Amino acid sequence: MATSAPELSARAREIVQTARELLESEGPEALSMRRIAAALGIKAPSLYKHLADKQALEAALTSDAFDEISRVFADANDLAAIAAAYRGYATAHPHLYRLMTAGPLDRERLEPGVEDRAGAAIVAAVGGDEQRARAAWAFAHGMTILELDGRFPPGADLDAAWAAGIAAFDSG
Amino acid sequence: MATSAPELSARAREIVQTARELLESEGPEALSMRRIAAALGIKAPSLYKHLADKQALEAALTSDAFDEISRVFADANDLAAIAAAYRGYATAHPHLYRLMTAGPLDRERLEPGVEDRAGAAIVAAVGGDEQRARAAWAFAHGMTILELDGRFPPGADLDAAWAAGIAAFDSG
DNA sequence: GTCTATACCCGGATAGAC
């Protein structure tokens, strides 16, 4: 059976918090054990007394982000509202959003349930249909990551593109 | 005015081809100048006689991929067909697809027109509406990258999720 | 709990000889 992430000590949580501030303010290259340690005024090897390895740190950051997204979803009842919440969270925390969505998800190291809670809010917002929920999530993630990466043509009206997609899922 | 990518010499094209084979068969970690050179039986510094830097190599790979996608789109007239072509190309070339879609696009180093040609096919497939085209592209990219990264729940019926999204964009 | 020292890996890129 898969064991999940161990509880973090108070000191470990400080490290995670510092790592997050670095990530959000300076981007993913800043998320190195040396840089995090330096920001705390210690040396990199000391971190390993508190966290098993870097993956544990990333899992903690990702679990936190899932939690926060679920909270942001709480007030949203329809697709337009949840899309706005999704886009708003990602735009406010672009580097964190990329960290939590890029590449495989190390589910065994996440806090149990965080992924499902975020997903359940999307399913509810589209009226309970899982297939439509997955498609709508893909739309939202696609819009978000293409927007964050500057992939749309310069000058594209992204509000209008979001609205077009939301209209499609609302009526389809 | 922005100058675009210089023509590649025949030897440079050989290097790009070798790089592509490495990328597709072994993944992005294999796309290093040392590994590419080794695969060609030469040393890494020699590559710089043929290509300015690694970005030039990546731009060539990306331009080729855009070209190929445009070609795959050529036979597709409606949204379902173009979505199937998109998904099929990405699934057949996952590492290349990630390379061409992840992060910012270095437009000045691409072959001129390759991005627009691929985009135009999507616009045509949704009937000419740019906003719907962007939303549909976001849906397709989102589905694709989440699928490639194993982000959907294990056992999720992705054919059904694709169909749900296509239906939404067809009717909405 | 922190330190120093270190081991090990990797990467892109340049200078100058041949």
Next chain:
DNA sequence: GTCTATCCGGGTATAGAC
């Protein structure tokens, strides 16, 4: 057009002293 030698940077992680 290729080579050797080298420079620069980076990273995760461990051992063992304090």
